[in-house]
Structures are given as C-alpha cells and as structure tokens.
Amino acid sequence: MTAELVRGQNHPLPGTRLEIRVSAGTPVVAAATLGDEQGRVRAVEQVAHPGSPTLPGLEVSRQAAADHRLAVDLEALDEGVHRVNVLLALPFGTPGPSRFAAVAAPFVAVTGLDGTEIASFTLTGLGVESAVVAVELYRRQGAWKIRAIGQGYEGGLAALLADQGLAEAGQVAAAIQEAVTLGVSRSVSAPPPRTSDDTRVRTPGPGATGAPGGPAPADPEPPAAVPQQAVGDGGPINYAHPRRQTSTPPPPAPVAPPAAPGEPARPVAGDASGWSMDERLYNQVWGMFEDLARAVAAYRSAVDFADSRLEQELDRALSDPRDRLGSSGDRAREEARVKREELVDRAREALDRDLAQLTAESEVVEPALPPAYARWDNPVWHGYRVPMELPMALRIGDLHLPEQPQLRIPMLIRLPLERGLWIDSGRSGFEAAAFLDPDQAKGLAVDTAVAVAARLLAVYPAHEFTLHVIDPAGAAAARLAPLTRSGVLAAPPAAGAAGVSEVLARLTERVDLVQMAVRAGAGVDALPPGMDTAEQLLIVNDFPHGFDDRALNQLRYLADEGPSVGVHLLMIADREEASEYGPVLQPLWRSLLRLTPAPDDHLADPWVGHAWTYEPPLAPSGSRVLEQVLGQVGEARAAWPR
Known part of the structure; x- marks a missing residue:
C-alpha cells in the first residue's frame, strides 16, 4: 500500500532499485545530490543534473520537463554516500513562472521498477521559492528510507547547493542553467493548458459580411502581443494574441464504433476534447x-x-x-x-x-487532417483554397522513434509562431549531412525553408502574412524560384550589404513602432500611414555572409523582440561558419528552434526527453503541389484590395 507522506515523515524502502517520478504541471529542472552522513555535498562530481545527468547509481533527466523519471540504484552508490537529495527548480531566464507559488503543487512518487508505488509526497505550502529539496533517501543502520523534505529556497539552486555545503554552488547552478537553456532550444514544446475566455477578432475577407461566423478552436496559449487589425473604422488595434470564441458549447465528438469483446477500442479521428x-x-x-x-x-x-x-x-x-x-x-x-x-x-x-x-x-x-496539419502528399491539398481564418497550429515535419520508424507523428507548432526557426545548413551539424557536399547541404536547407514558408503562407489569410527574403550573395536564387515566381514575396530577395541593411532597418523600425503603440495603448491612427500590420516572416539565407556588426545586432533584436509583435525569423545558417563572432551569437541560436534539412534525431519531447528523429516537410519528388499552392496564394494576394 502506498504511503502518502507529509513534510518530515519517513518510510522504509523495500528495495534498492527505484524510480522517482516527478509531476509538476509546468517544466521544472530535476537534479539530485549525493551527501555524506551529515548530508554535506563535498564535490561537483556528487551532483547529477541536466548537464551531467549520470552518476554511479543515479540518473536524472537531461532537460527541464513537466514530468521526470529519475533512476536510482542504491547498491551502486559509493560507500561514502548516505543521502540522496532530489531537487526541483524552476528554470531561470526562460518563459514561465519564477516561483513555486505560481504553479500547481509538485508531486513526487517513489516506485519500484515494476511501477508499484512505494511512497508519495505532494509539495504544498511553497511561496516565493524557486528551488526546493523535495525528498531525501537516506541510509540508517544499513537500511534505506525516504523522508519528505519540502525545504524551499528563494535564492534558487545556488542557495540550495550552498546550504548543502558545496563550495562551487554558484558555478554548478550556472552549469545547470546553461544545460537547461540548451535543452529548451532543442525541445518540442508541449501544448499549454486550455483557457476559458477565448475570443478572436479578424478582418473580414473579400466578399465576407459581418464578423467571422461560428465558433473556432479554443486557443490555450497565454496572451502574446501580435498586431491584428480591429474590425470597424479607426478603432484601436487589438494587440492581444488572437483568441478563439467559446461562447457556444462544442459540437459532440465522434463516437468510436463498438469493438469486439477483448479487443481495443477502434480509433476515430477527432475523438479528443476540443471546441472544433x-x-x-x-x-x-x-x-x-x-x-x-x-x-x-x-x-x-x-x-x-x-x-x-x-x-x-x-x-x-x-x-x-x-x-x-x-x-x-x-x-x-x-x-x-x-x-x-x-x-x-x-x-x-x-x-x-x-x-x-x-x-x-x-x-x-x-x-x-486539414491542410495545416497534413503532409504535402495528403489529398486534402487537391481541394486547397486560401483560408479566411488562421488555424491553431501548423505541421513543420514528422517525428519518429527507432522502435517504430514507420509510425510518424506530425510535428505541430502553435500559430502565431512563438519563436523563430533555424534550418541548419552545416555539414557537421547532423549525421546525414556528412554524406553531402557543402553545396548540397545548403541547397537542401533552402528547399526546407521554402517548404516551411510555403506552408505558413498557405494557412494564413492572404492579407495577414508578408514574406521577406535576404539572400546576400544571390546564391539561392534558383531554389527560391517557387517563391519569386508565385508573387508571394513583398519584394525581390534583398542582396548585398545594402539590401541586408535596408530590410533589417525596416523590420526593426516596425518592431519599435508596434511596441510603442502597445505600451501607449494607441489606436490604428498612431501608426504610420500604409504600415503593413500583417505578420512578417524574414528568411535569412547564408548567414553571416553580408552581415556587419550593426546588422548582426539588428538580427538578434528581431529574434528576441520580433515574435511578440508579429515579426518572425527563419534562419538558414551553418553555426560553425558564424563561430568567428564567438559567444555573442549563443543567445541567437538558443532563441531559435533548430530544424535539419535531412532526418536527424536532435529534438526531444517534454515528457521523458527521448531523442526523436525529425524529418522536414519536403514535397514528394516530382510533385508540383507546393508550386500550385503558392500560385493560389499569390493570386489571392494580388486580388486583395490595398
């Protein structure tokens, strides 16, 4: 029978091979320290954390996640180890809560390897603390026990580790933060919880009368400032994240046909919860x-x-x-x-x-699946029409695991984009690139960028998405042809240092103006006449060619500040080629979601941290579906009244 512990209570452990499961409802860092009889941690090598996840007898998760499974083999610990402290911390410097009072009470359970729960502890009563010692496994008279601790630290991991006697507490806390930040840059974000009050305002499309009709899917993301034109004359711009109406009950979900006795239920498309x-x-x-x-x-x-x-x-x-x-x-x-x-x-x-x-x-x-979620080879694209409403997500590739490579899970990201994308064009960045010459690797990266941009253009209403391209040396002109021929670009690809400077200056000015309007609560009249209030996507090819220090700073500014006001970045770059800038570009790479133009296992899930193989959303060889879709988008853009 499971022992439900309260703070300070202990319970004997029947075995030595255990699993510690953590459920926090929001991404947290899980770590563990190995202490002596007094509980003192004597060396850095006695701390297991995402940057150094494995110690003798102990393994922790490699990234921040809402759920963790820590493996412990008490018999394999060094003889001098008498205590194992399990630590939880909120990631510092990443989006999300900064104190435990703002999250649901974390739950910790100790189980056997067969999943049988031995003891559990819910960490209640936390406030301003950002790090906590959750539970302690300790040795007493040759036997091991668990004790519920729940001791929080307002000073975070550095204060916690220092309290346990670790001299290098600050350095270890910084190393943990570095590892977590790198993990965030490669992690597929889990869908956030649904909110209750979801409304959405859209400009009616050509031929539409009144406001968009009917409820649309609920948008469970927290608000983010993305400019949307208000319906009406001269009203204020709604800078809130686009919301979806939930004023009427959802239609009934599909019902699966009955299964034969002893057989699993037959799957049905759309049998999950939702308003549409x-x-x-x-x-x-x-x-x-x-x-x-x-x-x-x-x-x-x-x-x-x-x-x-x-x-x-x-x-x-x-x-x-x-x-x-x-x-x-x-x-x-x-x-x-x-x-x-x-x-x-x-x-x-x-x-x-x-x-x-x-x-x-x-x-x-x-x-x-609808077009936004479907692969290019899905017949749904044969009936494609430029949409009047923005979907809640977009498929940008497939994910699979080696245990079943044929089972592909769509990789969906929420719209509008919350972070920029980086398509790795380097030959050393992923395994498949080692078999390509440099020009092939860069060409595939541009093809992937075109495919991603085409999907974004295809799912936005024609007047609500603007595409810019920087190609300093004109090296990708042939591969960018589907975009240029279809007329979906706001202007021809910018070339040379002057072209780079002009595009970056225009977009950074747009970010500044919209941010000022947001802070001032100004209306549409406060923005310059003719300013494009649609969302913007900037594709940068062959970075850092053509970029001086000023352009580099502008690019970093767009990556950091652009997504909140509807300016998004899609980089095509080889990180090694940009290494001459040193650590100044590290924040840029971390702020972008890295994708590869060929299959590679560089992405992690937010639950257990598997290395998932990502496959880019390229159109089938010989298919013209991408060009046909872009052609329809270009025609719709040309027909839209300016």
Whole structure:
C-alpha cells in the first residue's frame, strides 16, 4: 500500500532499485545530490543534473520537463554516500513562472521498477521559492528510507547547493542553467493548458459580411502581443494574441464504433476534447505523441532493468571461483540469459500492443487532417483554397522513434509562431549531412525553408502574412524560384550589404513602432500611414555572409523582440561558419528552434526527453503541389484590395 507522506515523515524502502517520478504541471529542472552522513555535498562530481545527468547509481533527466523519471540504484552508490537529495527548480531566464507559488503543487512518487508505488509526497505550502529539496533517501543502520523534505529556497539552486555545503554552488547552478537553456532550444514544446475566455477578432475577407461566423478552436496559449487589425473604422488595434470564441458549447465528438469483446477500442479521428474538429485533431496528435513517448520509455526502462538484473545474477553466479568453470557455471549463465530474454520479450509484447494501437490510430487520423496539419502528399491539398481564418497550429515535419520508424507523428507548432526557426545548413551539424557536399547541404536547407514558408503562407489569410527574403550573395536564387515566381514575396530577395541593411532597418523600425503603440495603448491612427500590420516572416539565407556588426545586432533584436509583435525569423545558417563572432551569437541560436534539412534525431519531447528523429516537410519528388499552392496564394494576394 502506498504511503502518502507529509513534510518530515519517513518510510522504509523495500528495495534498492527505484524510480522517482516527478509531476509538476509546468517544466521544472530535476537534479539530485549525493551527501555524506551529515548530508554535506563535498564535490561537483556528487551532483547529477541536466548537464551531467549520470552518476554511479543515479540518473536524472537531461532537460527541464513537466514530468521526470529519475533512476536510482542504491547498491551502486559509493560507500561514502548516505543521502540522496532530489531537487526541483524552476528554470531561470526562460518563459514561465519564477516561483513555486505560481504553479500547481509538485508531486513526487517513489516506485519500484515494476511501477508499484512505494511512497508519495505532494509539495504544498511553497511561496516565493524557486528551488526546493523535495525528498531525501537516506541510509540508517544499513537500511534505506525516504523522508519528505519540502525545504524551499528563494535564492534558487545556488542557495540550495550552498546550504548543502558545496563550495562551487554558484558555478554548478550556472552549469545547470546553461544545460537547461540548451535543452529548451532543442525541445518540442508541449501544448499549454486550455483557457476559458477565448475570443478572436479578424478582418473580414473579400466578399465576407459581418464578423467571422461560428465558433473556432479554443486557443490555450497565454496572451502574446501580435498586431491584428480591429474590425470597424479607426478603432484601436487589438494587440492581444488572437483568441478563439467559446461562447457556444462544442459540437459532440465522434463516437468510436463498438469493438469486439477483448479487443481495443477502434480509433476515430477527432475523438479528443476540443471546441472544433481542428482542435480535436490537434489534441489527438499531441496525445499520440505523448502515448508513444511514454510507451517507449516504459519499454526502454524494462530493458535496462533486465540488463542490470542479468549483470547482477552473473556476478552472483560467478562470484565463487569453483562455479566459473564447468557445467554449473554454464547453467547459471544460461539461466540468467533466459530470464533476461523473458523480461525483454514481455516488455516488447506490451510495446507492440501499444504500437499497433497507435499505428491504427495514425492510419485513421492522417487522412482526416486539414491542410495545416497534413503532409504535402495528403489529398486534402487537391481541394486547397486560401483560408479566411488562421488555424491553431501548423505541421513543420514528422517525428519518429527507432522502435517504430514507420509510425510518424506530425510535428505541430502553435500559430502565431512563438519563436523563430533555424534550418541548419552545416555539414557537421547532423549525421546525414556528412554524406553531402557543402553545396548540397545548403541547397537542401533552402528547399526546407521554402517548404516551411510555403506552408505558413498557405494557412494564413492572404492579407495577414508578408514574406521577406535576404539572400546576400544571390546564391539561392534558383531554389527560391517557387517563391519569386508565385508573387508571394513583398519584394525581390534583398542582396548585398545594402539590401541586408535596408530590410533589417525596416523590420526593426516596425518592431519599435508596434511596441510603442502597445505600451501607449494607441489606436490604428498612431501608426504610420500604409504600415503593413500583417505578420512578417524574414528568411535569412547564408548567414553571416553580408552581415556587419550593426546588422548582426539588428538580427538578434528581431529574434528576441520580433515574435511578440508579429515579426518572425527563419534562419538558414551553418553555426560553425558564424563561430568567428564567438559567444555573442549563443543567445541567437538558443532563441531559435533548430530544424535539419535531412532526418536527424536532435529534438526531444517534454515528457521523458527521448531523442526523436525529425524529418522536414519536403514535397514528394516530382510533385508540383507546393508550386500550385503558392500560385493560389499569390493570386489571392494580388486580388486583395490595398
């Protein structure tokens, strides 16, 4: 029976191989320290954290996440270790709450490797603290126990580690923050919780009368300033994040047909919660993503346990020199291997059941996806029309894991974009690039940028998205042709230092003006006449060619401040080529979501941190769907009254 602990209470641990599960509802950093009998941490090497996640007998998560699983093998700890403290901290310098009073009470559970819960503790009563010692595993008279601690620190991890006696507390806290920041730059953001009051204002499209009709999907994201023209004459600009109406109850969700006795329920497209079919499909895709992550995590944990058990049984069987040779030793080794295979086979059977169910669900969901969520080869594009409303998300590629490469999960990002994108054109940045020459790698990166830009253009109303391109040396002219021929660009690609300077100056001025309008609460008349209030996307090719120090600072400014006022960045760059600038560009890379123009396992999920293989959203070879879609967008833009 599970022991539900309160602060200060302890409970014996029946085994030495444990899993500590943390659920916080918001991304937190999980770490652990190894202390002596007095609880003092003597060296940096006794702290497990995202930048150094593995110690003998201890492994923690490699990034901040809402859920964590920490593996502990008490028998494998060094003899001088008498205490294991589990630490939680809110990431510093990243979007999100900065004190535990602003989040739901974190929940910590200690389980056996089979998932049986031994003890749990809910960390209530926290206030301004940003770091906390959640629980402590300690050795007493040869036996291990768990104690609920819940001691918070307003000074964060540095104060917490210093209190445990670590001399290098500040340096370790900085190293943890560095690792977490890098983790954020490679992580796929989980969908935020839904809010209740969601309304949206849109300018009616050509031929439309009145306001947009009917409820649209609920937008669960927190507000972010993105300029939208208000309906009416001379009214104030609504700088709030576009919201979706929820004034009427959602239509009923599809009902799955009954399954045969003993069979799993038949999957149905759109059976997740939501106020519209688009929102249901969005939530269903995220549910599939999470289910696959957790199913594979359980399988990998079971395999690790089986391997560890095999090693222990072999060590015991061969500890006696008399058993190392002869039939008894062979029999012991064979029995240990058979047990290991039985455990792995059972785990694989469970995984295969989950994979079969998810595959069946994917086969139903994929054909039902709207254009914003669909691959280029989906027949839905044959009936494409330029939309009058912005969808809640956009597919920018596929994700899969090695246990089932054929099961592709759409990678959806929320709209409007919350952060810029960086398409890595370097040959050393990802494994597949090693087989390409530099020109091929850069060409693929431009193709990927064109595909992503085309998808963005295709899902926005024609008058609400403006595209700019900087190509300083004109090296990508041929590959940018689908954009230039279709007429979707605001102007021809900017070339040379003068072109770079002109585009960056115009966009930074736009950011400044809209930010001033936001702060002053000004109306539409406060903005310069003819100013384009649509969202802006700037594609920068071949960075840092053509960029001087001033242009570099402007680019960093756009990356940091642009998304909040509707200016977004899509970089095509080789990080090594920009290394001459030194650490000055580190914040730029971290602020962008890195994508690769060929499959690569560089993205992590927010639950268990698997390395997911990302595949870019390129159109099928020989298909003209991308050009046809861009052609329709260009025609709609040309027909829109200026």
